[in-house]
Amino acid sequence: MPISKKQSWHIEPPWGLLNDPNGLVWYKGNYYAFFQWNRFAKDHSSKAWGFATSPDLVHWQFRGSALLPDQLYDAQGVYSGSALEIDGRLCLYYTGNAKQQGRRISHQCLAISTDGRHFRKEGPLFAAPAGYTGHFRDPKVLAVLQGGYQMVVGAQRDNGLGAVVLYTSPDGFRWSYGGVVGTSREYQMIECPELFRLEDAPVLLYCPQHRDNAADTSLDSFSVGRVLDQGPDASRPLDLDTGWQRLDEGFDFYAPQTFRTPDGRRILFAWMSRLEGEAETAFGAGEPRIHCLTMPRELFRRGQRLCQRPVRELRELPGTPVPGETTESGRLYRPFRRAFRFTATELAAERNLDLTLHEGEWSFHYDAAAHTVTVERRCWTGPGQDTRTVPLSALSSLELWCDQSSAELFLNGGEQVFSARIWPASSQASLLIAGLPPESPVQLTLLPDDLYRYLPKEEETQ
Structure with a gap:
């Protein structure tokens, strides 16, 4: 289904x-x-x-x-x-x-x-x-x-x-x-x-x-x-x-x-x-x-650079932390729903970093040697991936905000931003991180599930 x-x-x-x-x-x-x-x-x-x-x-x-x-x-x-x-x-x-x-x-x-x-x-x-x-x-x-x-x-x-x-x-x-x-x-x-x-x-x-x-x-x-x-x-x-x-x-x-x-x-x-x-x-x-x-x-x-960050009201939301587990492939999180926020700070500029969301629906790669960032998502109109690659001199922090069918990524406190709709295909929400420095503070937090609602039709403005 x-x-x-x-x-x-x-x-x-x-x-x-x-x-x-x-x-x-x-x-x-x-x-x-x-x-x-x-x-x-x-x-x-x-x-x-x-x-x-x-x-x-x-x-x-x-x-x-x-x-x-x-x-x-x-x-x-x-x-x-x-x-x-x-x-x-x-x-x-x-x-x-x-x-x-x-x-x-x-x-x-x-x-x-x-x-x-x-x-x-x-x-x-x-x-x-x-x-x-x-x-x-x-x-x-x-x-x-x-x-x-x-x-x-x-x-x-x-x-x-x-x-x-x-x-x-x-x-x-x-x-x-x-x-x-x-x-x-x-x-x-x-x-x-x-x-x-x-x-x-x-x-x-x-x-x-x-x-x-x-x-x-x-x-x-x-x-x-x-x-x-x-x-x-x-x-x-x-x-x-x-x-x-x-x-x-x-x-x-x-x-x-x-x-x-x-x-x-x-x-x-x-x-x-x-x-x-x-x-x-x-x-x-x-x-x-x-x-x-x-x-x-x-x-x-x-x-002269315009930057963006999630509004303070969202960043200050209380949420439920989700623990990760160490695997051969990296640090793995399995939240029980797709609406969450992930943060990682004090990243090492000399190390590559990879994020894979929901078993490949969306992914991120930082190439420390080439000083580039690549974001991909699974193409839903044919085989292969949709890809964006841009230069980034160093990576120090990231925030990933996810919803049921979207991902919004903020790098270095908003210096670069990547927005994407994604096709939900995996029944198990997951986030896998590879290349994370051991000392980097990280956290995955579930977002509350009552943030947006529809009024009954009779109460809508027509």
């Missing part, structure tokens, strides 16, 4: 397809995580906003729908956007996608809530300006220190190449075009941009995308970030093809979005998928749902 892929502590819908995180915000005593949701099928044929709430970034409840594609200006999709509290109101900014005679028309739109449960659409704020195509989307709004608000929008110019565009507003409701933040010569679209300050430096996140403009289809895309020397300057647009780092080196990470907690931390979620075509169809077969968000992560800087 197939093993369920249903996650136990990651945000995912009870049915249908989830993709981009949209509005992440703290509002009236709760964290909100909105996300793209197809309520009807495990494909991308319909786009609404679903959401979940949490008092503590740990215990989440799925709440149902927030925004549906029920107006002429968003009839072909309530696309991605962001959320912000303004004067006690929860403001949701999103892209309304419509098509007329095969032509894509996009508007940046606003919806407002005063209770976090019921959302009133205010309609379009503005359409794509002259010089841009209908690929003009994903508004991310930020309150600025000097007063007022900024919005960055992902765009495609009339020349078929990508850009990030800036808008400004005195109140969050009246918006003016502020110029171009950056342009690309290589990528046909820039998706999911975000501009914010992190430890007193401006940071830009975005997703470069190759497209077949003639067929209007995506070819490939990924998520990057960069620390800027100064804020946006329309007189000197950034070169978006250079100066960035990948935010996650794993298989499944896209469309990251951040927000500030009341205590000032910058928290990131992303869509934990880059599955396409055959792989996505196979992964969702026999399941009522597909895809989830990553675990919440604290984003921080080490110089």
Whole structure:
């Protein structure tokens, strides 16, 4: 009998397809995580906003729908956007996608809530300006220190190449075009941009995308970030093809979005998928749902490098330690469920290290001589392995966070991160470590099993 892929502590819908995180915000005593949701099928044929709430970034409840594609200006999709509290109101900014005679028309739109449960659409704020195509989307709004608000929008110019565009507003409701933040010569679209300050430096996140403009289809895309020397300057647009780092080196990470907690931390979620075509169809077969968000992560800087670590609230969770046993192959752990956290510190940079999860569903190898890290997972659409290899000068610590069908690995306190969905095939959860220095402190801890739940259907927001 197939093993369920249903996650136990990651945000995912009870049915249908989830993709981009949209509005992440703290509002009236709760964290909100909105996300793209197809309520009807495990494909991308319909786009609404679903959401979940949490008092503590740990215990989440799925709440149902927030925004549906029920107006002429968003009839072909309530696309991605962001959320912000303004004067006690929860403001949701999103892209309304419509098509007329095969032509894509996009508007940046606003919806407002005063209770976090019921959302009133205010309609379009503005359409794509002259010089841009209908690929003009994903508004991310930020309150600025000097007063007022900024919005960055992902765009495609009339020349078929990508850009990030800036808008400004005195109140969050009246918006003016502020110029171009950056342009690309290589990528046909820039998706999911975000501009914010992190430890007193401006940071830009975005997703470069190759497209077949003639067929209007995506070819490939990924998520990057960069620390800027100064804020946006329309007189000197950034070169978006250079100066960035990948935010996650794993298989499944896209469309990251951040927000500030009341205590000032910058928290990131992303869509934990880059599955396409055959792989996505196979992964969702026999399941009522597909895809989830990553675990919440604290984003921080080490110089010009953007780093991530699991949020403090998860790291401080009490859990049940699981003892390991010494075998000929290494140290072996056999937890009785797949939701756990493993940590290892004071690792020896001169020694190779290997981790094997659930008898080969996922594995990690650090090559001390080559200074490389390789992460593999068992391919589920054919024989062999999916593989990622990246340079790493030394390995000093690692954290591995597992759920029923995912693994998220943090190296050297968040210097490198690898996210992956995995196909549960082994009936016995296990973790085997080879090459571990005898003096290295290690611990495997089971995570509580009540961190995420669905409300009864009659209590969901429709």
